[in-house]
Amino acid sequence: MPIDVQKVLGQQLAEMPFEWRERDIILYALGLGVGVGEVPTSEGVLRYTYEGGLKVIPTYGVVPAFPALTGVMSVPGFDINPMMILHGEQYTEVLCKEIPTRADTVTTARVTGVYDKGKGALVTLEAITKVKGGQDLFKNEFGVFVRGEGGFGGPSGPPPGNDAPSREPDAVREYPTMPHQAILYRLSGDYNPLHIDPQFAAMGGFERPILHGLCTFGNVGRGVIDEYCGGDPTRFSSIKVRFSAPVMPGETIVVQMWKESDTAILCEAKVKERGLSVVKNARVVLR
Amino acid sequence: MPIDVQKVLGQQLAEMPFEWRERDIILYALGLGVGVGEVPTSEGVLRYTYEGGLKVIPTYGVVPAFPALTGVMSVPGFDINPMMILHGEQYTEVLCKEIPTRADTVTTARVTGVYDKGKGALVTLEAITKVKGGQDLFKNEFGVFVRGEGGFGGPSGPPPGNDAPSREPDAVREYPTMPHQAILYRLSGDYNPLHIDPQFAAMGGFERPILHGLCTFGNVGRGVIDEYCGGDPTRFSSIKVRFSAPVMPGETIVVQMWKESDTAILCEAKVKERGLSVVKNARVVLR
Numbered sequence: 001m002p003i004d005v006q007k008v009l010g011q012q013l014a015e016m017p018f019e020w021r022e023r024d025i026i027l028y029a030l031g032l033g034v035g036v037g038e039v040p041t042s043e044g045v046l047r048y049t050y051e052g053g054l055k056v057i058p059t060y061g062v063v064p065a066f067p068a069l070t071g072v073m074s075v076p077g078f079d080i081n082p083m084m085i086l087h088g089e090q091y092t093e094v095l096c097k098e099i100p101t102r103a104d105t106v107t108t109a110r111v112t113g114v115y116d117k118g119k120g121a122l123v124t125l126e127a128i129t130k131v132k133g134g135q136d137l138f139k140n141e142f143g144v145f146v147r148g149e150g151g152f153g154g155p156s157g158p159p160p161g162n163d164a165p166s167r168e169p170d171a172v173r174e175y176p177t178m179p180h181q182a183i184l185y186r187l188s189g190d191y192n193p194l195h196i197d198p199q200f201a202a203m204g205g206f207e208r209p210i211l212h213g214l215c216t217f218g219n220v221g222r223g224v225i226d227e228y229c230g231g232d233p234t235r236f237s238s239i240k241v242r243f244s245a246p247v248m249p250g251e252t253i254v255v256q257m258w259k260e261s262d263t264a265i266l267c268e269a270k271v272k273e274r275g276l277s278v279v280k281n282a283r284v285v286l287r
Numbered sequence: 288m289p290i291d292v293q294k295v296l297g298q299q300l301a302e303m304p305f306e307w308r309e310r311d312i313i314l315y316a317l318g319l320g321v322g323v324g325e326v327p328t329s330e331g332v333l334r335y336t337y338e339g340g341l342k343v344i345p346t347y348g349v350v351p352a353f354p355a356l357t358g359v360m361s362v363p364g365f366d367i368n369p370m371m372i373l374h375g376e377q378y379t380e381v382l383c384k385e386i387p388t389r390a391d392t393v394t395t396a397r398v399t400g401v402y403d404k405g406k407g408a409l410v411t412l413e414a415i416t417k418v419k420g421g422q423d424l425f426k427n428e429f430g431v432f433v434r435g436e437g438g439f440g441g442p443s444g445p446p447p448g449n450d451a452p453s454r455e456p457d458a459v460r461e462y463p464t465m466p467h468q469a470i471l472y473r474l475s476g477d478y479n480p481l482h483i484d485p486q487f488a489a490m491g492g493f494e495r496p497i498l499h500g501l502c503t504f505g506n507v508g509r510g511v512i513d514e515y516c517g518g519d520p521t522r523f524s525s526i527k528v529r530f531s532a533p534v535m536p537g538e539t540i541v542v543q544m545w546k547e548s549d550t551a552i553l554c555e556a557k558v559k560e561r562g563l564s565v566v567k568n569a570r571v572v573l574r
Contacts, residue, residue: 026470026474027474035465035470040467040469040470041483045470049483050483050484051478178465179327180325180336182327183313183317187310191338193339196328196333197339209328249327
């Protein structure tokens, strides 16, 4: 098979530098849909979009590490068709007290697992982002699902966990997106043409360009901060999600939340217009 | 009076470096409202937002020179209250064949006129933007209206010209904006809090933060390119406008056009919701 498990496991990716400034932080928030369907002068919008008191939406922590997801393609022993890759799971943890609104960082990443999921292989990558010569900022774990590469007889890995309770959600938040939301989100670093180019979307088996899973991911984080943290993003510690289906730009993301404890919220997300689940097995940990 | 005409006239501003990349070009287009109320996969949207065949909206030419507008505040002899400044007029000319989607540039600017407009003074600045060590890209002329600084007995300057004919417009294009459009547009370099902060807007005498005049300006250019150039921005040579009233974010900009010749289009813009004129005495020259 084109994934050489023994060769790939433990492989270190090339170090990835990444810089951001206030403008990038604001652009990320707008990319998630902050401001859409909201009063633009409300505290909930200005907190994430105005230099006066600017706060970083903590899921931004995946952005500096994101190049790892494409970088894995150049790992020796990882010989697969890039069109068969899906972003399956994502874990992002904030390692610092408050995320700086500007930083020069470097990310190191390595392959931590290759699992046999039957229909495909799940490859996990761990990435640590630090301020250059300074403090740790983020830990990410990317779960890359490679369609058609399963059945090699390897371990299937741990179950996703974080199942939502059977009761009705304790809280629900809705976040509308714009029909051209993906064109804005991609400026935060994921330029995969699948999200803008109708021909690429068709090749991937989609009727039209799909919204980035990480855009939905950010809105799950937003939901918990809005609902359980009084809008204070510094209380956010980590998020884990599994992507179950794509959102189409223009749809409304419905974040369902179940309070497990004062510091643990189980989540799912679905699309309002189609009732379809798009994020499952999700958990946000607060501090 | 706090503008020392003899001292200010001819003063050179400090040289201003400015770099842009494809991402900035796309962000500018989204800031104008490209994609709002449009099919996101249409040629008219992708042309300005997708790296595959990316075109620069020519009014982007004002962006690298924009710091001149605030730089004028530090010119010796120009001692006025910044809250009294309005962007009154704007001329932007493309000096190159096709605007590059990435460039490292430098802009030089100088004060070219101080006119007595009775209720205020009109100060004009000319700015030339070049590729560092290379070709000329843009010529801009900013008209800065300083409220309360007129009546000093100086020349009143040439009339704005470019009056629209009395007949109905030959063509009309409508460009909707989002209620949080100004939050997006400001990422192209005009961070004046007047466009995001309700308290600053109130100090400036506005009920809520207003849209950037230069956002409307860009949409006038877009109108002519869409209507008379078959969407080909390389046919655009120059634009001159006078700002007559502010647009509120979320309003629809109606661009009215009168064909003067194959290469000259007279324009006005108004707000659909209030019927108010926001741009007058405008002319776009094509090539």
